[in-house]
Amino acid sequence: MPIAYAPTTVPVVVDDVKCIADKGCTVCVDVCPLDVLRISDLTGKAYMKYDECWYCMPCETDCPTGAVTVNIPYLLR
Amino acid sequence: MDEIKQGLSEIECDVLVIGGGTAGPMAAYKAKRRNPKARVVLLEKANVKRSGAIAMGMDGLNNAVVPGFATPEQYTKEITIANDGICDQAPVYKYASRCFDVIQELDSFGIKFQKTENGDFDVKKVHHLGSYVLPMPNGETVKKALYRQLRREKVLISNRYMATRLLTAKDGRIAGVIAVNTRSAEFLVLRAKTVILCTGAAGRLGLPQSGYLWGTYENATNSGDGYAMAYHAGAGLANIECYQINPLIKDYNGPACAYVAGPFGAYTANSEGNRFIECDYWSGQMMQEFYNELQSGKGPVFLKLNHLHSDTVGQIEAVLHKVERPSRGRFHENRGTNYREKMIEMHISEIGLCSGHSASGVFVDEFARTTVTGLYSAGDMASVPHNYMLGAFTNGAVAGEHAVDFAAEVDVPDYDRDDVVREQERVLAPTQRDDGIPPNQLEYKARRLVNDYLQPPKVTAKMQIGQARLAEVRDDLDNAMVVRDSHELMRALEVSSILDCADMAAYASLFRTESRWGLYHNRVDYPEKNEEDWFCHSILSKRDGRMTAEKRAVEPYLVPIDESERDAYDRQRIRQHA
Amino acid sequence: MSAFESFSDVAEIAENLQSPDASVRRLTVIEIAETASDEAVPHLVAAISDTAPEVRLQAARALGEFDGLSVAQALVRGVTDADRDVASAAAESLAELRDTAADAALLPLVSHQSAFVREAIFRALKELRSAIALGPAISALQDADAAVRVQAVGVIGYLKSNETLPSLISAARDADAQVRLAAVNALSFARNAVAAQAASGALADDAWQVRAAAAETLGRIGETSAAAAVKGALGDTFWQVRQKALQCLGKLKARDAVPAILGILDDPLPSLRKEAAAALGDIGDISAQAPLAAHAADPDPDVRKTVAWALSRLPTV
Numbered sequence: 007m008p009i010a011y012a013p014t015t016v017p018v019v020v021d022d023v024k025c026i027a028d029k030g031c032t033v034c035v036d037v038c039p040l041d042v043l044r045i046s047d048l049t050g051k052a053y054m055k056y057d058e059c060w061y062c063m064p065c066e067t068d069c070p071t072g073a074v075t076v077n078i079p080y081l082l083r
Numbered sequence: 084m085d086e087i088k089q090g091l092s093e094i095e096c097d098v099l100v101i102g103g104g105t106a107g108p109m110a111a112y113k114a115k116r117r118n119p120k121a122r123v124v125l126l127e128k129a130n131v132k133r134s135g136a137i138a139m140g141m142d143g144l145n146n147a148v149v150p151g152f153a154t155p156e157q158y159t160k161e162i163t164i165a166n167d168g169i170c171d172q173a174p175v176y177k178y179a180s181r182c183f184d185v186i187q188e189l190d191s192f193g194i195k196f197q198k199t200e201n202g203d204f205d206v207k208k209v210h211h212l213g214s215y216v217l218p219m220p221n222g223e224t225v226k227k228a229l230y231r232q233l234r235r236e237k238v239l240i241s242n243r244y245m246a247t248r249l250l251t252a253k254d255g256r257i258a259g260v261i262a263v264n265t266r267s268a269e270f271l272v273l274r275a276k277t278v279i280l281c282t283g284a285a286g287r288l289g290l291p292q293s294g295y296l297w298g299t300y301e302n303a304t305n306s307g308d309g310y311a312m313a314y315h316a317g318a319g320l321a322n323i324e325c326y327q328i329n330p331l332i333k334d335y336n337g338p339a340c341a342y343v344a345g346p347f348g349a350y351t352a353n354s355e356g357n358r359f360i361e362c363d364y365w366s367g368q369m370m371q372e373f374y375n376e377l378q379s380g381k382g383p384v385f386l387k388l389n390h391l392h393s394d395t396v397g398q399i400e401a402v403l404h405k406v407e408r409p410s411r412g413r414f415h416e417n418r419g420t421n422y423r424e425k426m427i428e429m430h431i432s433e434i435g436l437c438s439g440h441s442a443s444g445v446f447v448d449e450f451a452r453t454t455v456t457g458l459y460s461a462g463d464m465a466s467v468p469h470n471y472m473l474g475a476f477t478n479g480a481v482a483g484e485h486a487v488d489f490a491a492e493v494d495v496p497d498y499d500r501d502d503v504v505r506e507q508e509r510v511l512a513p514t515q516r517d518d519g520i521p522p523n524q525l526e527y528k529a530r531r532l533v534n535d536y537l538q539p540p541k542v543t544a545k546m547q548i549g550q551a552r553l554a555e556v557r558d559d560l561d562n563a564m565v566v567r568d569s570h571e572l573m574r575a576l577e578v579s580s581i582l583d584c585a586d587m588a589a590y591a592s593l594f595r596t597e598s599r600w601g602l603y604h605n606r607v608d609y610p611e612k613n614e615e616d617w618f619c620h621s622i623l624s625k626r627d628g629r630m631t632a633e634k635r636a637v638e639p640y641l642v643p644i645d646e647s648e649r650d651a652y653d654r655q656r657i658r659q660h661a
Numbered sequence: 662m663s664a665f666e667s668f669s670d671v672a673e674i675a676e677n678l679q680s681p682d683a684s685v686r687r688l689t690v691i692e693i694a695e696t697a698s699d700e701a702v703p704h705l706v707a708a709i710s711d712t713a714p715e716v717r718l719q720a721a722r723a724l725g726e727f728d729g730l731s732v733a734q735a736l737v738r739g740v741t742d743a744d745r746d747v748a749s750a751a752a753e754s755l756a757e758l759r760d761t762a763a764d765a766a767l768l769p770l771v772s773h774q775s776a777f778v779r780e781a782i783f784r785a786l787k788e789l790r791s792a793i794a795l796g797p798a799i800s801a802l803q804d805a806d807a808a809v810r811v812q813a814v815g816v817i818g819y820l821k822s823n824e825t826l827p828s829l830i831s832a833a834r835d836a837d838a839q840v841r842l843a844a845v846n847a848l849s850f851a852r853n854a855v856a857a858q859a860a861s862g863a864l865a866d867d868a869w870q871v872r873a874a875a876a877e878t879l880g881r882i883g884e885t886s887a888a889a890a891v892k893g894a895l896g897d898t899f900w901q902v903r904q905k906a907l908q909c910l911g912k913l914k915a916r917d918a919v920p921a922i923l924g925i926l927d928d929p930l931p932s933l934r935k936e937a938a939a940a941l942g943d944i945g946d947i948s949a950q951a952p953l954a955a956h957a958a959d960p961d962p963d964v965r966k967t968v969a970w971a972l973s974r975l976p977t978v
Binding site for chain 2: 007008009036037038039040041044055056058059060061062063064066067076077078079081082083
């Protein structure tokens with residue numbers, strides 16, 4: 007049976023202008039307890055790869071440049 | 084990143100701590116401090132910097148036994164009563180006697196507790212029974228401070244490795260663990276003289292009302308891996324039927340924070356704005372009253388702050404929106420709810436296994452020893468009841484110190500290489516399939532079944548149906564699950580832990596044929612407490628490959644409980660049933 | 662692939678502080694700090710003078726994880742930085758200092774022209790419980806800025822010395838309510854009539870928060886002579902003050918207040934009825950027995966529980 011992808015709006019949003027992952031920063035990726043963030047090969051910026059968020063906020067709090075925003079997942083809003 | 088690679092390496096150590104949340108870092112730190120020559124490894128499936136239940140810190144201590152405000156005897160008595168008497172007091176008393184030293188040590192790490200204007204700990208009284216609450220308005224830095232101490236002591240930290248199965252020697256002693264890298268699927272065998280399990284609660288057991296798999300009360304990483312590993316290694320698990328269920332803000336799975344807002348005058352009320360909780364203790368009995376009110380004509384239940392002064396609410400918000408679950412402010416903003424104007428709707432959480440607020444866990448004694456030689460456990464997954472964050476720190480310290488001493492006396496045990504081969508096969512099986520069911524679907528189904536059949540009120544026939552349906556999911560997990568990258572592999576392994584915990588929850592709940600601990604073990608077809616047959620622990624374990632359960636006597640009390648004190652508690656039960 | 666986090670050489674990491682790219686220097690600061698090694702300090706100290714504000718900001722944050730005189734000196738530089746974010750981060754980090762030797766670096770700034778700096782310095786000195794800061798703190802009670810005066814009260818309050826009572830008592834009459842609040846709370850350590858008298862005076866304060874704090878402080882001081890004044894606070898317009906007054910009267914075992922407290926058993930607010938019952942239990946006067954028993958069926962469960970508890974505390978006839 008083929009596997010389909012269910013579209014989902016992700017809670018964690020990264021501002022590409024502020025993000026300095028392309029300079030070697032991995033802070034948000036490191037601190038996420040659920041390990042759902044990655045650095046994009048395409049843009050060199052951080053993004054949310056897996057929609058498995060506890061909206062706990064270390065990624066936002068620890069980001070040195072204030073590039074990360076954690077929103078409440080839609081199902082809970 | 085995330086592609087599945089081949090690989091197997093092996094390392095050796097004296098003390099292996101599994102889980103870098105709260106108890107784990109303290110265990111590793113204390114082991115290393117006590118014996119700087121010991122090789123101490125801290126294994127964590129995320130990153131120790133921000134992992135576990137206190138990733139964003141904690142807003143306060145709920146059970147601080149501070150000289151001048153409470154005594155170890157008084158605390159031990161209250162915990163015993165809150166657990167309907169089923170309590171080995173030695174570990175509770177040990178905690179209560181040591182925890183103030185730990186508070187002072189944490190303070191010296193730079194972890195901030197609220198101080199009075201005279202620089203003393205600002206202990207708060209929540210009810211007339213004792214003063215145990217010590218607020219932490221700047222508690223969000225806890226993990227950073229711990230991490231710094233680990234670095235200074237040169238504890239070996241191994242991030243992104245998920246332990247999957249404990250290794251045991253021929254004589255049954257603990258021999259180490261097998262772990263898999265969550266970013267590459269490479270294996271690591273860690274041989275150890277002692278292992279300390281600190282992997283937290285089984286918090287991803289029930290499905291939250293919102294339907295979002297990750298919107299759990301506990302940090303969603305805490306999927307009960309330690310409960311499952313201890314079980315498969317043959318350790319006894321105590322009182323698994325005594326679930327954890329907590330009050331929370333409806334849809335926002337963060338605590339309702341009676342301990343933060345309570346000292347300021349906030350309280351839990353029904354829709355008429357009146358208090359309704361009769362119970363003196365934070366317990367399953369209290370949760371039963373909460374549940375009854377939710378279901379009643381006066382439901383639902385609310386957190387009431389709108390009688391407080393706007394400045395007071397501001398003080399409460401300054402804590403609640405900054406520490407532990409700081410996205411709470413954003414949640415209320417989205418909903419347009421304001422503590423000042425209206426009461427905030429509350430609900431109860433999904434079920435979980437967690438001794439932090441309840442009592443179910445891997446059985447441990449006052450030295451944090453499990454029933455397997457060389458295996459220790461501390462924190463939310465060990466059986467010391469109601470131990471909260473400070474209990475994780477204190478019992479973690481106890482475990483670390485005892486384990487490092489034990490390690491000095493023994494050699495690294497040998498293990499069976501075939502165990503590793505079999506475990507590699509088990510772990511990698513879903514990666515060998517091109518087609519099948521992804522882990523997230525299996526998880527959703529398993530947890531939906533937990534809600535449908537295992538959450539209280541517990542009904543025998545329903546739980547039996549639940550067991551049969553969960554067995555079908557396990558069959559799918561074993562034979563039809565497909566995994567496409569190493570991250571998904573971690574999730575798949577977590578589903579396996581969740582299923583183990585669900586099986587244990589059902590089995591233990593069916594074993595105890597009485598009702599006890601209020602809502603936690605409310606068996607509708609055995610509605611009464613039966614002291615004659617069931618004033619005992621239930622101990623669940625794996626024997627000859629099968630789940631078994633047995634009774635274990637409660638150790639004689641160190642701190643006697645007055646008959647009248649026990650009676651007072653029972654009278655409240657009767658009034659509630661009437 | 663290594664199984665463990667590495668313990669890299671700090672000097673080697675620090676070479677990247679020479680990078681022309683400020684973002685790289687900033688990330689280097691983070692990396693150096695994470696080593697938690699004492700060798701990190703000189704590099705972080707240097708980074709707080711970087712040309713780029715974001716690097717200085719990161720250094721100011723990172724230094725909060727280290728301690729000692731050289732850290733304090735660097736943070737003093739940071740707290741006077743023209744960039745507001747750098748200065749704020751340095752102020753937060755200053756409050757993390759625990760090494761008592763650090764106060765020597767802070768003292769020269771107690772009269773700095775910027776109120777923001779003075780506030781940060783006194784806040785740090787408070788945490789250090791610095792005895793040599795006492796004189797400057799007493800002088801700072803006359804500071805033009807109220808936030809500075811609040812922190813100065815903190816420095817004095819943390820030292821818990823009876824000799825400082827006159828200064829705390831005058832601060833309890835400050836023009837600013839926050840200063841008065843801090844001062845009234847800070848009087849709690851004293852166990853004497855002078856402190857009690859000052860706190861009693863604060864029961865008539867314009868701000869209800871100060872009045873509530875005064876009642877709480879009087880409970881801690883424990884001078885029974887204050888009971889009459891606290892009894893008067895049972896008629897306060899704010900229930901929050903009446904609540905604290907009830908708690909205080911219980912602690913003072915104020916038998917004279919029993920008739921007034923009995924009246925509150927019928928208050929429309931359940932929190933006050935509960936507190937009244939608790940106070941009667943604490944005081945333990947037999948005259949409360951019948952009135953308490955009459956409230957055993959109060960509609961509020963907390964009141965009922967507290968009434969039962971209070972009755973158990975009364976002497977048996």
